[in-house]
Amino acid sequence: MTTHETLEAKVNQLFAEWERPDSPGAALAVTRDGEIIYKQGYGMANLEYDIPISTSTIFDIASVSKQFAAFAIVTLSYERKLSLDDDIRTHLPDVPDFGKTITIRHLLHHTSGLRDWVQSLVIAGVEMDDVISFKHILKMARHQKTLNFEPGSEFLYSNTGYNLLAEIVETVTGDSFREWTDTHIFKPLNMTNSHFHDDHEMILKNRAYSYQAVENDGFKHAVNNTTALGSSSLYSTVEDLAKWILNFDTAHIGGQTIFEQMHQRGVLNNGERITYALGLNIGEYRSLKTVGHSGSWRGFRSHLLRFPDQKFGVVILCNLDTFNPLSLAEKVTDIYLADLLAPIETPEPDKAAEPVEETKSEPLLPEQLTEFEGDYYTEELDTTYTIGVRGNQLVVQHIRHDDILLTHVDGHFLGDSWFFPEIHFIRDDTGGVVGFRLTGNRVRNLYFEKNTF
Numbered sequence: 001m002t003t004h005e006t007l008e009a010k011v012n013q014l015f016a017e018w019e020r021p022d023s024p025g026a027a028l029a030v031t032r033d034g035e036i037i038y039k040q041g042y043g044m045a046n047l048e049y050d051i052p053i054s055t056s057t058i059f060d061i062a063s064v065s066k067q068f069a070a071f072a073i074v075t076l077s078y079e080r081k082l083s084l085d086d087d088i089r090t091h092l093p094d095v096p097d098f099g100k101t102i103t104i105r106h107l108l109h110h111t112s113g114l115r116d117w118v119q120s121l122v123i124a125g126v127e128m129d130d131v132i133s134f135k136h137i138l139k140m141a142r143h144q145k146t147l148n149f150e151p152g153s154e155f156l157y158s159n160t161g162y163n164l165l166a167e168i169v170e171t172v173t174g175d176s177f178r179e180w181t182d183t184h185i186f187k188p189l190n191m192t193n194s195h196f197h198d199d200h201e202m203i204l205k206n207r208a209y210s211y212q213a214v215e216n217d218g219f220k221h222a223v224n225n226t227t228a229l230g231s232s233s234l235y236s237t238v239e240d241l242a243k244w245i246l247n248f249d250t251a252h253i254g255g256q257t258i259f260e261q262m263h264q265r266g267v268l269n270n271g272e273r274i275t276y277a278l279g280l281n282i283g284e285y286r287s288l289k290t291v292g293h294s295g296s297w298r299g300f301r302s303h304l305l306r307f308p309d310q311k312f313g314v315v316i317l318c319n320l321d322t323f324n325p326l327s328l329a330e331k332v333t334d335i336y337l338a339d340l341l342a343p344i345e346t347p348e349p350d351k352a353a354e355p356v357e358e359t360k361s362e363p364l365l366p367e368q369l370t371e372f373e374g375d376y377y378t379e380e381l382d383t384t385y386t387i388g389v390r391g392n393q394l395v396v397q398h399i400r401h402d403d404i405l406l407t408h409v410d411g412h413f414l415g416d417s418w419f420f421p422e423i424h425f426i427r428d429d430t431g432g433v434v435g436f437r438l439t440g441n442r443v444r445n446l447y448f449e450k451n452t453f
Helices: 003-014 062-078 104-109 117-123 134-142 159-173 177-186 238-250 256-262 325-336 366-372
Strands: 026-032 035-042 044-046 211-214 218-221 234-236 281-285 288-297 300-307 312-318 374-378 383-390 393-398 401-409 412-417 420-427 433-440 443-450
Touching: 003 035, 003 325, 026 238, 026 325, 035 238, 062 104, 062 159, 062 177, 062 234, 062 256, 062 288, 062 300, 104 159, 117 134, 117 159, 117 443, 134 159, 159 177, 238 300, 238 312, 288 325, 300 325, 312 325, 366 383, 366 393, 374 433
Parallel strands: none
Antiparallel strands: 026 035, 026 312, 211 218, 281 288, 288 300, 300 312, 374 383, 374 443, 383 393, 393 401, 401 412, 412 420, 420 433, 433 443
């Protein structure tokens, strides 16, 4: 057995548990020194029709898409069609004026303060298997009332910012985002199985379906009807993405100046440098510099990882929500770059931490909770939640969601749902409850007003 065959056998072993006819799986491509050195498919693209995954199977690569939107913007900046320091309202005047300038650079680095559309639309009542179109997302952005924070003051991941970048490309060029990326990226690189998916009803051959794991080792179809251009919704294959990886070294399209710009990490207003560059995370693995990005949407999981100094890259695309493609990409790297990686550090035993005194609050009596009962409306998302008392607890209800239970802690309430994590009730001068602010995760201080009729 040759050295290459030995390495490939080790790689295949990493994916062995999914390499069967009754499981979703993954596709893999490995690049080194300007060529694809290994590619393979594992498991099934479609469980209903017994279609296996190959290296030409098309996946929704989710947020790995962001580097392509960043490439488009930086290319247009070098063509002097825009500047990264432009106020976004120069190109998108229908975005609200928040009183603070949001620049294109803020969008690229996730420092804009714009609320993330995923959590926002779920709060509005959208289910993840609903049709979620590019137009829906832009409409949400146009109705945002306040920012999460002052632009440039923090890093907080926002898919919305990258959707606005795609819209800026359309506004500046007159082409649709799909047309521009087809013409300037995918066709020149011969990425023949790649496109930004702008029509959820489009028939697409060789597409992988996405799946979620359920009890007893079963799976269910995770329906994907989303066209989130710029932030996600790039449909591609590991073969095509390997060509993209190699282009970072050859600069067949773009040029080295553009790629140098894409690797520049963001800087906050206070001078702090963040790890996020332009659609790329800059990091380190076992003492080697890494550049990469992950993706997660419905049952799709993806990761593109490059080691620029070693001209080595790994791309893994999966169609099952329990996959961890970053961990797998690192294990693939362990196999191929074994002689270059620093030893794996053994974590030191955790020192006994000082006990933290938990904040405790006396539970409120039902008669104390009744003042919070009522209907609460947010104009920003055009949706209403009803709060009522059940036993000795507040319950939040929405027409499209399961009931959310609120727990009183230190003067505010914590929700038992990821999209409804914490609310602070607001009172008027007389002490009456007039509304609340929802905050947590990627949405902060979203105002709901209490209906008085």
